[in-house]
Amino acid sequence: MTETNLKIRSIKNIIFRTIIIGVALLAILPLFFIIFYVIKEGLSAINWEFISSVAKPIGESGGGILSALVGSSILIVIAVIIAIPIGISAGLYISEHSDSKLSSMIRLSVEVLQGTPSIVIGIIGYFWFVKPMGHFSALSGGIALALMMLPMIVKTAEETLRMIPFSLKEASLALGVPYYKTILKVILPAGLSGIMTGVIIGIARIAGETAPLLFTAFGNAFFSTNILKPIDSLPLLIFNYATSPYTDWHKMAWGASTVLIFFILILNITTRIIVNKWKIKY
Amino acid sequence: MENQILTTENLFAHYGDIDTIKNVNVSFPKNSITAIMGPSGCGKTTFLRCLNRMHELTPNAGSRGKIILHDEDLNKLEPIEVRRKIGMVFQRPNPFPTMTIYDNVIAGYKLNGIRKKRIEFDHIVEDSLKKAGLWEEVKNNLHKKGSFLSGGQQQRLCIARALAVNPEIILMDEPTSALDPIATKIIEELIVELKNTVTVIMVTHNLAQAGRVSDYTAFFYLGDLLEFGQTEKVFTNPKNEITEKFLTGKIG
Amino acid sequence: MELTLSNNNKITISSNSIKYSDNWKLGENIFNSVLTGSGIMIIMIVIGIFLTLILSSLPSIKQFGINFVTGTTWDPVFERFGALPFIAGTLITSFLALLISIPFSIAISILLGEYFKRGIFSGFIKSMTELLAGVPSVIFGFWGIFFLVPIVREFEKILGITAYGIGIFSSSIILAIMIIPFSASVGREVIELVPSDIKEAAYAMGATRYEVIKKIVLPYAKSGIFAGIILSLGRALGETMAVTMLIGNFNKMPTSIFAPANTMASVIANEFSESTFELYTSSLIEIGVLLFIVSTVINLIGKWVIKRMVVR
Ligand SMILES: Nc1ncnc2c1ncn2[C@@H]1O[C@H](COP(=O)(O)OP(=O)(O)OP(=O)(O)O)[C@@H](O)[C@H]1O
Ligand SMILES: [Mg+2]
Numbered sequence: 001m002t003e004t005n006l007k008i009r010s011i012k013n014i015i016f017r018t019i020i021i022g023v024a025l026l027a028i029l030p031l032f033f034i035i036f037y038v039i040k041e042g043l044s045a046i047n048w049e050f051i052s053s054v055a056k057p058i059g060e061s062g063g064g065i066l067s068a069l070v071g072s073s074i075l076i077v078i079a080v081i082i083a084i085p086i087g088i089s090a091g092l093y094i095s096e097h098s099d100s101k102l103s104s105m106i107r108l109s110v111e112v113l114q115g116t117p118s119i120v121i122g123i124i125g126y127f128w129f130v131k132p133m134g135h136f137s138a139l140s141g142g143i144a145l146a147l148m149m150l151p152m153i154v155k156t157a158e159e160t161l162r163m164i165p166f167s168l169k170e171a172s173l174a175l176g177v178p179y180y181k182t183i184l185k186v187i188l189p190a191g192l193s194g195i196m197t198g199v200i201i202g203i204a205r206i207a208g209e210t211a212p213l214l215f216t217a218f219g220n221a222f223f224s225t226n227i228l229k230p231i232d233s234l235p236l237l238i239f240n241y242a243t244s245p246y247t248d249w250h251k252m253a254w255g256a257s258t259v260l261i262f263f264i265l266i267l268n269i270t271t272r273i274i275v276n277k278w279k280i281k282y
Numbered sequence: 283m284e285n286q287i288l289t290t291e292n293l294f295a296h297y298g299d300i301d302t303i304k305n306v307n308v309s310f311p312k313n314s315i316t317a318i319m320g321p322s323g324c325g326k327t328t329f330l331r332c333l334n335r336m337h338e339l340t341p342n343a344g345s346r347g348k349i350i351l352h353d354e355d356l357n358k359l360e361p362i363e364v365r366r367k368i369g370m371v372f373q374r375p376n377p378f379p380t381m382t383i384y385d386n387v388i389a390g391y392k393l394n395g396i397r398k399k400r401i402e403f404d405h406i407v408e409d410s411l412k413k414a415g416l417w418e419e420v421k422n423n424l425h426k427k428g429s430f431l432s433g434g435q436q437q438r439l440c441i442a443r444a445l446a447v448n449p450e451i452i453l454m455d456e457p458t459s460a461l462d463p464i465a466t467k468i469i470e471e472l473i474v475e476l477k478n479t480v481t482v483i484m485v486t487h488n489l490a491q492a493g494r495v496s497d498y499t500a501f502f503y504l505g506d507l508l509e510f511g512q513t514e515k516v517f518t519n520p521k522n523e524i525t526e527k528f529l530t531g532k533i534g
Numbered sequence: 535m536e537l538t539l540s541n542n543n544k545i546t547i548s549s550n551s552i553k554y555s556d557n558w559k560l561g562e563n564i565f566n567s568v569l570t571g572s573g574i575m576i577i578m579i580v581i582g583i584f585l586t587l588i589l590s591s592l593p594s595i596k597q598f599g600i601n602f603v604t605g606t607t608w609d610p611v612f613e614r615f616g617a618l619p620f621i622a623g624t625l626i627t628s629f630l631a632l633l634i635s636i637p638f639s640i641a642i643s644i645l646l647g648e649y650f651k652r653g654i655f656s657g658f659i660k661s662m663t664e665l666l667a668g669v670p671s672v673i674f675g676f677w678g679i680f681f682l683v684p685i686v687r688e689f690e691k692i693l694g695i696t697a698y699g700i701g702i703f704s705s706s707i708i709l710a711i712m713i714i715p716f717s718a719s720v721g722r723e724v725i726e727l728v729p730s731d732i733k734e735a736a737y738a739m740g741a742t743r744y745e746v747i748k749k750i751v752l753p754y755a756k757s758g759i760f761a762g763i764i765l766s767l768g769r770a771l772g773e774t775m776a777v778t779m780l781i782g783n784f785n786k787m788p789t790s791i792f793a794p795a796n797t798m799a800s801v802i803a804n805e806f807s808e809s810t811f812e813l814y815t816s817s818l819i820e821i822g823v824l825l826f827i828v829s830t831v832i833n834l835i836g837k838w839v840i841k842r843m844v845v846r
C-alpha cells in the first residue's frame with residue numbers, strides 16, 4: 001500500500017518535472033528562433049556599403065543606413081548627456097538622504113516615470129519641445145529618450161552608492177575633506193562601475209525605442225547631423241521600411257535590425273565585463 | 283603637568299536626548315600617548331570622535347562644551363578645519379579602494395585639491411610611509427592598489443595617510459582590534475615611535491596594550507571620566523574603586 | 535606646507551602649515567543645490583507630464599465627458615470621438631497575451647528558480663532571456679509581420695474565418711512572447727526568495743520535489759508571482775510598436791479575437807501626427823491620459839506587492 005503510494009508520488013514528481021521542462025523549452029525555443037530569424041535575414045544585407053552609405057531613392061537598388069546610424073548615435077549622445085548628470089545627482093540625493101520626505105517623493109516619481117508608456121513620453125516630447133520650436137528635431141528626440149533612461153540611471157546609482165560602506169566616507173571626512181569633495185572624489189569613483197553598468201543598460205534600452213521618437217525626432221529620409229532638424233534613427237528606419245511595400249526596403253530593415261541586435265548584445269556583454277572585472281573590495 | 287596640547291572643558295556629548303559623555307574635563311600633554319579605557323559602551327568612541335568633530339556626523343548626535351587646542355576652541359571652528367588639525371585612525375582599516383598606495387598616502391592633499399610638485403609628494407609619501415613603518419614593504423609597489431595588503435599593512439597605510447597631512451594630534455579607535463598579534467605588535471611599536479612627531483590619543487580595550495604603550499591613561503565609566511593620570515600610577519594605585527575593579531578584571 | 539629639502543634628502547615638515555586654499559563652503563552649497571535640484575526636477579517632470587496631458591486633453595474632456603470612454607464611434611471627419619474600441623482592444627490584447635504567457639513564464643520561473651538554479655544551462659537561459667528582454671519592440675513587430683502573421687493567416691483559413699492574419703490574435707501572441715522573459719525573471723527572483731530552511735524541512739520529511747514546489751514554494755511565492763503578472767500586464771498595456779505593426783489599425787469595436795482592431799497606444803502612434811484640429815489631438819491625448827493613469831496604478835501596485843514580499 002505505502003509502497004504503491006510512494007511509487008505514485010515519485011511518478012507524479014517525474015511527470016511534473018517533464019512538464020515544466022517541456023513547457024519552458026516550448027517558450028524558450030521560439031524566443032531563440034526570433035533572434036535567429038532576424039539575424040539570418042539580416043546578415044546577407046550587411047556589407048560595407050550598407051553601413052557606410054545613405055539611402056538611395058525608391059527604385060534604385062543599393063544604399064545603406066548611414067543616416068540612421070549617425071542619427072541614432074546623435075540621439076543617444078544627447079540622451080546620455082542629459083540623463084547622466086541629472087540621474088546620478090538624483091541617485092546621490094536619495095542615497096544620501098534616504099529617509100527624507102523629498103527622497104520618497106523622488107523615488108515615487110522615478111517609479112512613475114519608469115512605468116510611463118513610451119508613446120506617452122512621445123506626446124510629452126512633442127508638447128514640450130516640438131510645438132514650441134515649431135518643428136521636429138533630434139534635440140527633442142534625444143530629450144524624450146533621456147526621460148526614458150533617467151529612471152534606470154537613478155535607480156542603479158542609488159543602489160550602488162548605498163552599498164558603499166560608511167567607513168569610506170569617514171576616512172575622507174576625517175582628513176578634513178569637505179563633504180562634496182568626499183562624494184565626488186571618493187564615493188562616486190567607488191561606485192563608478194555600478195553606475196556605468198546602469199548607464200549602459202539604459203543605453204541598450206533606449207537604442208531600440210521607437211515610440212518616443214515618432215513625434216519628436218520624426219525620421220528623415222536625408223542625411224542630417226543638425227540637432228535642430230528632424231533626424232533618422234535605426235528603430236524609426238526599421239519601422240518605416242518594415243511597413244513599406246518594397247522588398248528592397250524590407251531587406252534593409254532586416255539588416256538594420258541585425259545591427260541593432262548586435263549593438264544591444266555588445267552593450268549587454270560590456271556590462272558583464274564591467275561587473276566582473278571592476279569589482280572593488282573594501 | 284607639563285606642556286598641554288589639548289584640553290576639554292565641560293564636554294558633553296549626546297545621541298538624541300541621551301547624554302553619553304558627561305562633563306569631561308581633561309588635558310592631554312603634548313607628544314605623549316594617552317590610552318582611553320573603560321568598559322564597553324562607556325563612551326570611549328564617542329569621546330574620541332568629539333575631539334575631531336566626527337561625532338556630529340551621526341544623525342541626531344551633538345556635543346557642547348569647549349575643546350581647546352593651544353588657545354583655540356575647536357567647537358568654534360568649522361569641523362573641516364578641526365579634522366585637518368587632528369587626524370584619525372579607525373578600528374577597521376579603511377584605505378581608499380580606488381586609489382593606489384601612493385595616492386592613499388597623499389589622499390589628504392589630493393582630495394582637498396592641494397597641488398604640489400611631484401618631488402614634494404614623493405618625499406611626503408616616503409616620509410609618511412617610513413614613519414608608519416611600511417616603507418620597506420611597499421616601496422616597490424607604490425603604484426598598485428592597496429587592496430592586496432594585509433590587514434595590518436592596511437592599518438599602517440591608514441596611519442601613514444593620517445601622518446601625511448602633518449596633524450598635531452592623531453586619534454586612534456582600537457587601531458589593533460581587527461588585527462592579529464604580530465600586526466598588533468608592529469603597530470604598537472610604531473605608535474611609541476610616533477610620540478616624537480605627534481600626540482596620540484588612543485582607545486584600547488586591552489589593559490596590557492595600554493600598559494605597554496601609553497604614558498597616560500584616562501578611565502571612563504558610564505560617560506564619566508573617573509580617572510586620568512600617568513599610566514603607571516593609574517595602574518598601580520588607582521584612586522577610584524571602579525577603576526580598580528576594572529583593572530583587576532572584575533568589570534569590563 | 536613648507537618643505538625644506540636639505541642635501542641629504544631629509545625633509546622637515548614645518549608644523550601644520552598646509553595651505554588649504556579651497557573655497558569649500560561655496561562648493562558645498564552648489565553641490566547640495568545641484569543634488570536637491572536634480573531630485574526636484576524629476577518630481578517636476580512627472581508632475582509636468584501629468585499636467586501637460588490633462589491640460590491638453592481638456593477640450594475633449596469638456597466636449598464628451600464620460601461618453602468618451604463609453605462611445606464606440608471614432609470618426610474624425612464628423613468630429614465624434616469615443617474611445618471604447620481602443621480601450622476594448624487594449625484590454626483584450628493584453629489579457630489574452632497574459633493568458634498565453636502565464637503557463638510559460640511560470641514554467642520558466644520554476645525551472646530556473648528550483649531545478650536549475652545555477653550552472654551553464656541556467657546561465658545560458660538567463661542571458662538569452664535577458665537579451666530577448668532587450669530586443670526592441672519594433673523588431674518583434676517586424677518579425678511578427680513576416681513570420682507570425684502568415685502562420686496565423688493559415689490557421690484562420692483552417693478555422694474557416696476571414697483570414698486577415700493581422701489583428702488581435704497576432705498582437706496577443708507577440709505581446710505574450712515579449713512579456714515572457716520579463717515575468718519569468720520576476721518569477722524566478724521571488725521563487726529564489728523562498729527560505730531554504732522551510733524547503734529543507736519538507737524534504738527531510740520525505741516530500742518529493744513536486745510536493746515541495748506545489749505545497750511550499752508556490753504558496754510562499756504566490757503574491758510575488760502575482761505581482762510579476764501584474765507588472766507584465768502594465769507592460770502589455772503600454773506596449774506600442776509591435777502592436778501597432780500587427781493590430782490592423784481598425785477603429786471599430788472588435789468583433790472577435792481574430793479581428794483587426796486598434797489599441798490605445800497604437801491609435802495614438804497611428805494618428806497623432808495627422809490629427810489636424812484641436813479636438814482630434816486632445817481626444818488622442820485623453821486616451822494617453824487614461825493609458826498613463828492605468829499603467830501607473832498597475833505598475834505601482836505590482837512594485838508594492840514585490841517590495842512587501844522582499845521585506846518579509
Ligand atoms: N549611533 C548611536 N546612536 C545612539 N546611541 C549610540 C550610538 N552610538 C553609540 N551609542 C551609545 O552611546 C554609548 C557609548 O557608545 P560608544 O560607542 O562611545 O562606547 P565605547 O566605549 O566606544 O564602546 P566599545 O568599547 O564597545 O567600543 C553606548 O551606550 C551606545 O549604546
Ligand atoms: Mg568603541
